[in-house]
Amino acid sequence: MTPKSRMQREAATVETMIRKYCRLHHNSDDDLCSECRELLNYSNHRLARCPFQEGKTTCGKCRVHCYNPAMREKIREVMRDIGPRMVLSNPIMALRHAVDGLRKKPLQRRKNR
Ligand SMILES: [Zn+2]
Known part of the structure; x- marks a missing residue:
């Protein structure tokens, strides 16, 4: 299985969580x-415009708060509620998300990988 890119992973995680919440x-x-649906569209839109792209940490830990306050409140509620459930229902996804979140600072693009 080829690992998905960082951005695809974040998008998939957010979508899974919003679906569970709904x-x-x-x-x-x-x-x-x-x-x-509006929240999901919004988050995909923000992700596509994230300045860090593949070097980003998880949105929850990012220092750039690109969500508007209303959407930010909604996504925080989803994460608060669904986050703990993900460990049981989607342990691999939850683990990868936790690892992604360990990056305190966005990485520069690496030369080769
Ligand atoms: Zn809903």
Whole structure:
């Protein structure tokens, strides 16, 4: 299995968490409710514009707070609520996210990998 890129991983993690949150709190099935869909679109949009790209830490630890206050509050609520559940339901994803978050500072692009 080829490891996904840092950015794909972050996007996948955020999407998984928002979907779980919506299922739990908004009684949605396969589709997100409009509020959660908006949040997911917003976070993908921010991620695509992240200045650090592959060198980024996780959004929760990033020093650049690029979310607007309303969206930031929503995503924080999702992370607070779903974060602990991820350890049980998606342990590998949770572990990789924790490792990604150990980067305190964004990395410079490496020459070869
Ligand atoms: Zn929802």
